[in-house]
Amino acid sequence: MGKRYYCDYCDRSFPDSADNRKKHIQGVQHQRLCKLHYDAYKEPEEILKDEMEKKPCHQFQKMGYCNFGPGCKYSHITAEEMQQLREEVQQQCLRKQGAANCEEEKEPDLDSWLVKRTMNKEIKPTNQPSVIDIEAWSLPPELASLPNLPTSLLPPNPQIFLGNVQSEWG
Template sequence: MDKRYYCDFCDKSFTDIPANRKKHINGTYHQRMRKEHYDSFRDAESILEEDARKIPCKDLLRKGSCTFELNCKFSHLTPEAKAELKREILEKVERERLKQKEKKVTITPTLEDWLQKRGKKPVKKTNPKVVFPQWSLPMNLRHVPNLPPSLLPPSMQNFNLERVEWE
């Protein structure tokens, strides 16, 4: 049984021989269907930009149809279609502008916001007061003269009391 080649663009299948495939791929129907497929993914800006460089198709204006269809080198966009594309572009620009505005306005979330969102009680803020523990020597070492510094309790002068702000 011969292998069959199926073309997704044209929705056709045929015997898969290099000559048949080449003939199909170079055919006008395949070229038109392929262009139509990829044009469906183009954005409004590129369509209007390309159309601005073209002059209107005279056959389309006179007869209402063009024999070249998608392969025509002239513009086939009607004024209504152009207005619709411009409206799409303006809507897209407005959406982008609103997104940028929202990014600038957003407030940095806090721990309290996070806890409140999850239904948990927020942690009460307390002013951290530096409390130093009171050290004392064990009873059996209190009467020993000349203790090494490692065995002596630390004094307040040993601590750096400057407040450091962490970012």
């Protein structure tokens, strides 16, 4: 009898060869069991983030089970479990950072994004020059002699970069 390979994830052994191992490791059952194993060690924030991105599983809601089990691409978490997970994440945040830095995760909205964006723009220095060298935007001599150049080949108006004039392309 030759050597046998034992897979800890699947609790299964089979004859050890490169082909057998490759087939086993690429198998759906092995990958599902590996994912289950590592999901048990996920942080609550990660679990919450993953579950919030998923839609609820209709079969799990109706029947209480799903044929795909933990491998289902939809969420199997109930509203109570979701709330409990949120509380756990909040408590963990309080332990790590303190009450001042922890605010409950809210649905992202446009107003809060705009406020953050304007605050970031005010703080960060801009690398745009305030005065633009007009001579840096001149036509090559070959193009200067041609009449009726398309707008895309004309040098830009320096006022455009200062935000004073709107350009027309076309």
